[in-house]
Amino acid sequence: MKPTDAEHDDTDLVRRVALRDAEAFTILYDRHSTLLYSVALKILADPEEARDVLQQVFLTLHEKAAVYNPALGRPVAWLSVMARNKAIDRCRSLKRQREYAERIRQETPPFEHSSENPTETHNRDELDYLHAAVAQLPDEQRQALTLAYFSGLTQQEISDTLSQPLGTVKARIRRGLIKLRESLGQLLD
Amino acid sequence: MDDSLSENAALYVLGLLTGDEQAAFERALQEDPALAAEVRTMTEGTLALAASAPQVAPPPDLRAQLLAAFQTETDAGQVPAAPLTVLPPPSHGLKKTSDSRSGGSPPQAAPRLLHLLPWAAAAVLGVMFAQQKQELTSTRAESSKIKADNVSLTERERHYLDAIRISEAAKAEASTSLASTREALEKAKAGLEDLNGRHSTLVAELNALRQDSQLDKTRIAVLGSLLENSPKAVAVSLWRQETQQGLLVVENLPALPPGRDYQLWVIDPSRKIPVSAGVFKVDVDGKVRLEFKPVAPVREASKFAVTVEREGGSPTPDLKQLVVIGG
Structure with a gap:
């Protein structure tokens, strides 16, 4: 699969959004809203809060489309990081991260192949591919990454939660992300 | 790429750097294309994590609401709210006016002020015009927001009405079912009473026979x-x-x-x-x-x-x- 077309298409859509193109905004929403909402929902476990986060993400897209830098990642990755960060911020403000971290830690192994609702905005094969990439990570990397991505804990808190030295946690996160990117190489390049 | 820089790229993407660390990293990021590439690698990696969340579609009404907001903002953005520009009056050049502002002898002040009267009038009219434009833009934006809210409220109202209809239908069905169950229960009760009666008859006959010496x-x-x-x-x-x-x-x-x-x-x-x-x-x-x-x-x-x-x-x-x- 050569998704560079899709990538260029997304990048082009973001540029068009910067020029106040409603159609481009709609296409991006239809294409990625499920993924972004799902990330927020996983972090917040609250549909109303997740809805607010998704709303914020697309309003931010509207405001910041002009400053989007393709060198730092594809639009979907940029938007998903944005959704994740906003959800984490909200989660922190709701002071829920502690109990959620515990939940994530308990849930992490074994890896769950989640497909509650097949999304219409993402290719099924692509989702499966992404799932497989996470599933193939060594347990300790997957656990550190899942905790870092979904819980919003600090480095030290992750280290405490996993009872691992800080350096080990950082290395696992870095190696895990690199491995994920390598796994996705065929899909993304 | 140095491992510690690469680690920082991962932590940066995940929002795990502290305030100072993040500021320093962002400075380095602006100067180092290799670091930007590393951030891209890490960012792409998080996409798989995002996809590992159970995929759930967002509430359907949100799409219309966001599009309405987008449209509203876009419409509002088409009319420049500031800076306000004032057109020069037709009979006086801007340069001349500018010159007279920057210098000129005091004895000529009164005639100069008179010359400025059309400018002042034009400025006042211009400000009024701009204010009206601003108000119009603001009203349009407000109107679009209200429309978007109305769409959302209408959808919610429809949703609640549907829920009420479903609930009423279920209630009616439950009532019918209850009546039918009651009827069946009454019949079963009657049948049981009948059987009990016959059983009593047979027992009575049996007892009568037992009394028989033979x-x-x-x-x-x-x-x-x-x-x-x-x-x-x-x-x-x-x-x-x-x-x-x-x-x-x-x-x-x-x-x-x-x-x-x-x-x-x-x-x-x-x-x-x-x-x-x-x-x-x-x-x-x-x-x-x-x-x-x-x-x-x-x-x-x-x-x-x-x-x-x-x-x-x-x-x-x-x-x-x-x-x-x-x-």
Whole structure:
């Protein structure tokens, strides 16, 4: 699969959004809203809060489309990081991260192949591919990454939660992300 | 790429750097394309983590709401709210005015002010025009927001109305079902009372027989139904070995079609074939009392059975047509 077309298409859509193109905004929403909402929902476990986060993400897209830098990642990755960060911020403000971290830690192994609702905005094969990439990570990397991505804990808190030295946690996160990117190489390049 | 820089790129993407660390990293990021590439690698990596969340579609009304907001902002953005520009009056050049502002002798101040009157008027009109434009833009934006809110509220209202309709339908269905269950319960109750009454009758008859001094010489057999369509069918057989005579009391047996009879059989283990004890029909209530005497001597009446046979009876029972049996 050569998704560079899709990538260029997304990048082009973001540029068009910067020029106040409603159609481009709609296409991006239809294409990625499920993924972004799902990330927020996983972090917040609250549909109303997740809805607010998704709303914020697309309003931010509207405001910041002009400053989007393709060198730092594809639009979907940029938007998903944005959704994740906003959800984490909200989660922190709701002071829920502690109990959620515990939940994530308990849930992490074994890896769950989640497909509650097949999304219409993402290719099924692509989702499966992404799932497989996470599933193939060594347990300790997957656990550190899942905790870092979904819980919003600090480095030290992750280290405490996993009872691992800080350096080990950082290395696992870095190696895990690199491995994920390598796994996705065929899909993304 | 240095491992610690790469680690920082990962932590940066995940928002795990502290304030100072993040500021330093962002400075380095602006100067180092390799670091930007590393951030891209890490960012792409997080996409797989995002996809590992169970995929759930967002609320459908949000799309319309966001699009309305986008449209509103876009419409508002098409009219520049600031800076306000004032057009020069037709009879005076901007340069001249500018020059007169920057310098000029005081004695000429009054005429200069007079010259400025059209400028002042134009400026006032321009400001008023710009203010009206701003107000119009603001009103449009407000109107679009209200429209978007209305869309959302209408959808929510429709959703609630649907929920109420579904709830009312379920309530009506539950009421019907409850009424039907009550009716069935009443029928079952009546049937039970009827059975209890008949049971009492049979018990009374049994008690009457027990009072009979010759009861010990009487064998009593209760014959249970084998009929799926008449599970309540029951028969009691009283048999006196000594006199080779008996009495059969039957209840709830279905009426037979023309050309068919019920036939009573006495099963004697010393005989290969059951002994016929006569044929009978039941009345409209499915009842009969039949005094019987087998067609051949019975050494031991171990069981009694009733079958459906051709009219007038058969020499051997058709066991496929067994109606009641007991001993």
